[in-house]
């Protein structure tokens with residue numbers, strides 16, 4: 606499931622093909638994704654220039670010359686790819702260029718096409734009218750961007766101060782911090798040396814000031830996400846990229862730690878951690 610680093614590296618990859626370009630045609634190859642496409646979706650997009658392509662949490666936001674914003678979420682399995690040298694006309698259905706999970710095609714004025722593929726169809730696309738972006742339900746409750754200066758130990762401690770949940774659940778809560786999912790929450794807790802099963806209130810004093818663990822966890826989150834983005838921008842990258850995620854029964858990679866990675870289900874999701882060095 607795509608988390609912040611996957612969405613950010615996707616944004617960087619497709620931005621050159623989209624930003625500054627005009628959308629000549631939008632091809633909807635089915636009537637819906639998780640929910641139906643917005644009203645007059647293709648018509649509202651056609652002829653618009655994409656002004657910027659930004660990211661908020663796990664959402665991609667394309668701002669349009671019409672002042673509307675196209676909001677996109679990859680769901681469980683969504684992805685975009687850039688197809689070059691496509692004729693500037695609607696591609697024939699079932700043509701060799703597309704497969705059955707290619708649901709939306711944005712034909713750009715450059716001749717390139719941006720294809721949205723989503724086998725499990727949990728992705729979403731919404732068109733947000735001008736001036737209502739901040740109030741949109743997908744965005745209005747989002748916590749700080751983890752790689753921004755707004756996200757620091759004080760902010761994390763404030764958000765977790767009275768929480769009764771575990772640290773793992775707190776990091777998955779998009780109101781606490783935006784963009785983390787199962788993988789990078791596990792990774793960050795490992796780097797910070799904190800058990801995913803601890804109460805999140807351990808990050809703050811009763812008055813809400815950050816404790817030492819909050820500083821460690823914020824630094825770990827930033828480090829894990831920044832490294833993942835950097836790694837994904839290397840095209841040829843293959844191999845096992847994680848410290849704990851998906852490594853059950855394997856030795857801990859921390860220097861001098863003799864622990865074995867354990868998997869536990871928390872809130873229906875697998876958490877991976879080292880019981881020796883994460884306390």
Ligand SMILES: [Zn+2]
Nearest residue numbers: 857862879882
């Ligand atoms: Zn360990």
